[in-house]
Amino acid sequence: MTSQDIIVRSTSVLSIQSHVVHGYVGNKASTFPLQMLNWDVDVLNTVNFSNHTGYGSLKGDCASGEQLLEIYNGLKQINVQYNAILTGYVHGFDTLDAVGKICTDVKDRAESANKEVLWLLDPVMGDEGVLYVEKDVIPVYRTILDTQKVDIVTPNQYELELLVDQKITCLQSLKKALKIFHEKYSVKHIVLSSLFAESFEDLEGGQETIYCCVSSIHLPEKLVLFKIEKISGYFTGVGDMFSALLLDRVTKTGDIIVSVSEVLTIMKNVLTTTKNLGGVSGKIGNKNMKDCELRVIEFLTVQFL
Template sequence: MENLENTIVQSKSILSIQSHVVHGYVGNKASTFPLQMLDWDVDVLNTVNFSNHTGYGDLKGVCSTGDELINIYKGLKQIDIKYDAVLTGYVHGFDTLEAVGKICLDIRNRGKRNGNQVTWLLDPVMGDEGVLYVEKNVIPIYRQILDSQQVDIATPNQYELELLLDCKIVCIESLKQALKLFHDKYKVKHIVLSSLFAELFEDLDGGPETIYCCVSSLDILDHIVFYRIDKIPGYFTGVGDMFSALLLDRLIKSQDIIISVNEVLTVMKNVLTVTKELGKTSGKIGDKNMKDCELRVIECKNFYEKHNAVYDPIYIKRTL
C-alpha cells in the first residue's frame, strides 16, 4: 500500500462551463478528456446540449437558460463542492452569460473565504474573422464580468478583443495599446490572443497562411511575446476550447506563461496534424463530411502531458 500511495497523483478539481455536443469535440467534449488525462477531476456544466456542433449546418438540441444553470449550481453548493479552477467558454445568450458570471464570482469568493485561490480562465467565445456567432447583447455582459477584475487569464482571438474594447487592431502599435487598455481596465494577469492573422496587420510578416499567437502578461512588463504559426490547411472546430483547457493546466502547474503557451501550441500542432492525417475528406461549414474534421481527441491522448516546445518566442518591446 505504501508503494501504491507514492505513485498516486492527487487530482485538482475544476468546473468547466461550456457547450456540449453528443457527437464531436467542441466545448466540454474537447476539454474534459485532455484535462482528465492531466489529473484533473472535471465537473461539467453545459451551456447548450446539442446533437453536434453548428459547423454541420444542421443540429438538434436545446440551450440552457440562466435559471437552469443557477439551479444546478445551487445543488453543487448544497453538497459543498469546492474547486481549484474554473474554465468558461461558449455561452450563447446574455441571460445565460449573466448566470455564468454570478456562478464563477461566487466560486472565487467562496474560495477566498476558505483560503483557496481559484484560478479563472475566461475564453470569451463570440466570433472569429469578423463573424459574430453569439447574440450581440453578450458583449456588454462580458465587459461587466471583466469589470469584476476577478479573471486571471483571458484567451480572446483578435476579433473578440476588438469587440470587448470597441477598437480596431491593424498593426502592432494598435495591438499594444489594446493590450495595455485591457490590463489597466480589467486587471487580467495573462492575456493570450489565440489567433492574429498576419494578412490583417500592416506590419506582421507572412500572408494568409500565417497566424500568430500573442502573449501579454503582467509578469513580463517590458515585452509582449509572439509565436509565428504556419496554418494547417483544413477546417477544425474545438481548437480554442482544447487550447484554453491545456493552457489552464500548464499555467497552474508551471506558473510560466511563456513556456506554457509554447507547450500548448506544440500539443495543438500535433493534434491538428493527426486530425488532418486521419481525416478522409476536407470538410467545410455546412458539410456533412464535417465528421472527418472532428479533433482526434482520443487518438492524441499521449500528446497532452508532453512538454515539447517547438516555437521560437518573438519578444516585442511594449514601448518604443
Template structure:
C-alpha cells in the same frame, strides 16, 4: 459537513456546451483537462446531438435556472469550495453568463487564489459575430472585467478594444491598456494573430501580462473546413498547464503546440479535432515551439 474531501490535484469547474457527437465545449475541454491530470466538474449549458458545424442538430439550450439548479446541487456537496479554477467559453445567453460570474465570485470567497479563464467567444474573421445579441456587450462589460485570463482571437480582441490592430507591438500596447483598466485581469492571450508583421505562412499567439509579453509562432495550417472546437481545446490546455506550473509562457507553448499538432493530424473534411486518436498531443506536443519575448 461537506461531502467533498480536499482534492490532491487541481479541480476545474467547466461551464460550457455539450454535444453527444463531436468535440466542442465540454465535449472537448473535459477530456483534455483530464488527460492533463486535472479533475473536472462539468456543468453543461446545452445538450445537442452534434455541434452546429455539421449543419442540422437536435437538442436544447438550458435556461439559466437549470444551470443554477445544478450549481446548487454541487454547493450542497461542498464541491464548489474545492475548485481551483472556472473555465467558460460559448455562452448561449447573458443569463447563463451572469450565473457563471456569480459562481466565480462565490468560489473566490472560499478560494481567493482561484482562477477564472474566460474565452470570450463572439465571432471570427470572415464570419463576423455569430452569438446572440447582447452577448458581445456582456463579454466586454461584465465577463472580461471578472476574468484572470482571457483568450480572445484577434477579431474578438479588436471588438474588446474598439479598434483594429496595426502590428504585434500595437497588440501588446492595447493588451496592457486593458490590463491597466481591469485590475482583476492577469493575462491577455490573443490567438490567431495575423497582423501585417506576421508572415503569411505563420500564426502568432500572444500572451501579455503586466510585466512580460511574448508570443509563440506556428505554421498556418490550411484546412477546408477548419474543425470546430479549436478554441475550446486551446483554452483547456492553456488553463491545465497554467494550473500546474503558473508560467504563462510555458502554458502558451504547450497550448499552441497541442493545437498545431492536432491540426496536423486532422484529415481534410473532418469537422472535429482528433482528440482521441492523437491524444498524446494533449500531453506532449511532438513539434518544437518556443516562447519569444516581445518587450
C-alpha cells in the same frame, strides 16, 4: 512500491461550456484531455446539442441562466470546491450573466477561506469578423471582466476588438488595446489565440501565417509573439482544447510563456494527427464536416499508451 504509493490527488476544475453528443467542441474537447492530465472535471453545460452548428443542422436546446444557477446551488449545498474555473461558449445574455455570478461566487468563497481559484475565461463570440453569439453578450463579458476576478483571458483578435471596441491593424494598435484591457480589468494574462498576419500592417507571413500573442499585466508593453505556420484544412474545437491545456500548464508551471509554448506544440500535433486521418476534406454545412472534428481519442491514446 505499489500503485497505491504513487497516487497523486487530482486537482478540481469547474468547466462551464457547450456540450455536443457527437464531436469535439466545448466540454467534449476539454474534459477528456484534462482528465488524462489528472484533473477532476465537473462539467456544467451551457447547451446540449446533437452536434455543433458547423454541420448546418442540429437538435437540442440551450440552458437558461436560471437552470445553471439551480444546478450550481446544488453544488454549493454539498460544499463542492474548486481549484480552477474554465469558461467557454455561452450563447446569450441571460445565461452568460448567470455564468458570471457562478464564477464570481466560486472565487469569493475561495477568498473567504484564504484559498485561490484560477479563472481562465475564453470569451467565445466569433472569428474573422463573424459574430456567432447574440450581440448582447458583449457588454455582459465587459461586466464580468469588471469584477477583476478573471486571471487569464484567451480571445482571438476579433474577440479582443469587440471587448475593447477598437480595430487592431498593427502592433502599435495591438499594444494599445492590450494596455487598455490590462488597466481596466486587471487580468493577469491575455493570450491571443490567433492573430492573422494578413490583417496586420507589420507582421510577416501573409495568408499562410498566424500568430499567438501573450501579454502579462507585469509587462504590458512587452508582447511575446509565437509564429505559427497554418496547417491546411478546417478544424473545430481548437480554441476549446487550447484553453483547457493552457489552464493545466499554467497551474503546473506558473509560467505563462512556457505554458503557451508547450500547448502550441501539443495543438500542432493534434491538428497534424487530425489532418493525417482525413481532416482536410470537411467544409462547413456539408456531410464531410465530421472529418473536421479533432482526433482527440487517437492523439491521446498514442501519448499515454
